[in-house]
Amino acid sequence: MAICKLKALLSLSKHKLTLSNTPCQSSLVFRFSTTQVSSQFESIGFIGLGNMGSRMANNLIKAGYKVVVHDVNYNVMKMFSDMGVSTKETPFEVAEASDVVITMLPSSSNVMDVYTGPNGLLRVGNLLSPRLLIDSSTIDPQTSRNLSMAVSNFILKQKKDHWENPVMLDAPVSGGVLAAEAGSLTFMIGGSEDAYLAAKPLLLTMGKNTIYCGGAGTGSAAKICNNLAMGVSMLGVSEALALGQSLGIAAGTLTKIFNSSSARCWSSDTYNPVPGVMEGVPSSRDYTGGFASKLMAKDLDLAAAAAKKIDLKCPLSSQAQEIYTEVCKDGHDIKDFSCVFRHYYSGKDEF
Numbered sequence: 001m002a003i004c005k006l007k008a009l010l011s012l013s014k015h016k017l018t019l020s021n022t023p024c025q026s027s028l029v030f031r032f033s034t035t036q037v038s039s040q041f042e043s044i045g046f047i048g049l050g051n052m053g054s055r056m057a058n059n060l061i062k063a064g065y066k067v068v069v070h071d072v073n074y075n076v077m078k079m080f081s082d083m084g085v086s087t088k089e090t091p092f093e094v095a096e097a098s099d100v101v102i103t104m105l106p107s108s109s110n111v112m113d114v115y116t117g118p119n120g121l122l123r124v125g126n127l128l129s130p131r132l133l134i135d136s137s138t139i140d141p142q143t144s145r146n147l148s149m150a151v152s153n154f155i156l157k158q159k160k161d162h163w164e165n166p167v168m169l170d171a172p173v174s175g176g177v178l179a180a181e182a183g184s185l186t187f188m189i190g191g192s193e194d195a196y197l198a199a200k201p202l203l204l205t206m207g208k209n210t211i212y213c214g215g216a217g218t219g220s221a222a223k224i225c226n227n228l229a230m231g232v233s234m235l236g237v238s239e240a241l242a243l244g245q246s247l248g249i250a251a252g253t254l255t256k257i258f259n260s261s262s263a264r265c266w267s268s269d270t271y272n273p274v275p276g277v278m279e280g281v282p283s284s285r286d287y288t289g290g291f292a293s294k295l296m297a298k299d300l301d302l303a304a305a306a307a308k309k310i311d312l313k314c315p316l317s318s319q320a321q322e323i324y325t326e327v328c329k330d331g332h333d334i335k336d337f338s339c340v341f342r343h344y345y346s347g348k349d350e351f
Contacts, residue, residue: 040161041202042066045098045130047091047114048137049076051289052173053104055180056136056206061085063205070094090119100132100202107298108139115147128154131161132199133168136187138227138295140302141217144170148191148216167195170216172223173207174230176271176291178280184208188226190219224306227299230266231320234338237267241274242345252277273341282336290336297324297333 042065046057049071057080061067068086070093071077077087088094091114095101101121105111115121121133133151135144151168169191179185185207189196196212203210213222240263244254251274258268272278275286282290300321307314323344324337332339 040198041099041132043068043097043099044202045069045088045094045101046104047071047094047101048104048106048110049073049080050104050106051177051291052136052180054080055177056102056104056173056185057085059180059183059206060202065202065205068094068097091115091117091121092119092123095121096129098130100134100199101130102134103137105135105137106295107137108143111135111137111139111143111147115150122150122154126154127157128166129157131156131163131166132195133166134171134199134203135168136171136173138172138223138299138302139170139220140305141170141190141220141224144190144220145217167192168216169195169199170219171199171203172219174223174226175207177289178270180206186211188213188219188222190214190221191216221306224299224303227296228303228314228317228320231296231300231324231337232316233265234267234271234273235320235323235340237263237265238273238338238341238345242341245346267338271338273338275342281338283338283341287332287335287339287342290338292334293324293327293337293339294333296337297321297328300324 044060044065044067046053046060046067047070049057049069053071054076057067057069061083068088069077069080070088070091081087086097088097091101103111103114105114113120117123121130122128128151135147148168148170151166154166156163156166169189171187171189173180173185173187175185183206186209187203187207188211189199189203190213193212196210200210211222213219237258240258241251241254245251255268255272255274255277258264267273271281273283275283278284282288300317303317304314304321307317323340327333327340327343330343332343
């Protein structure tokens, strides 16, 4: 029933929507005692064990939560199984064993499949086991809103700790793989504020900052804006460093100047794109193990689509979108997005 309603809701995405169209969550019957939030969730399901998700799940395990996991990659599942972590064959099985389910997936279509596919979280009738569903994927805001509405049509199999209905939060993250490993991510949350407050202690086992953005979909909107700025700033830093090297200034020297003056930004002081300038970042390990260029291209596509819906001119977004699309077409789609320095600006096409 709820999935049929979801399909109807998906048709809404064909129409122009702004953040003011965010569905109101006030109809949800949801209350909790603030003295209980730190202990009300015990079993955590985690779906999506890529570069980010595997590290986030590991931090939950280290924090003492009972974690069950699922991923389509058998090797990753075996890695967690060998660590003594319970693995499940389907998202539905994860839901059945969890108080909370967290998803960290590459795209909107992946999220939809995990939620509404044949073995998805919303597979059976209108009953759900988990009280809270948290999607930390970077997807379009409308999909987040549609799923939130669909989840609100379900009822809990077992009411507990003052929860009357299951609730969904969109809670994408920023900080990259290094922050995921260190447990220092920033979460941007959209959805019920009560649910956000209940989830906050859980989120802080994986991050150091949680920022409530507003109703359903606003977390996803914030993430798109963040990645737009990140993509454009990486291009700016790469372009400036390439120009500086061409003019005879060492990249390390120019980086020191940036980081002690007005050009300082995350792309210069934390995630420098020039190999050898900074230890522990993807550029110093052949651009592996970071945020793939294809994901940056995807996020810029989301930003461009969102801007088009509201008739907002975003020339830098368009230019960045073209550059990262070219990087991917030239075979560097799985390299970290900072590889744009080497491929696009320095003239070295070999990795």
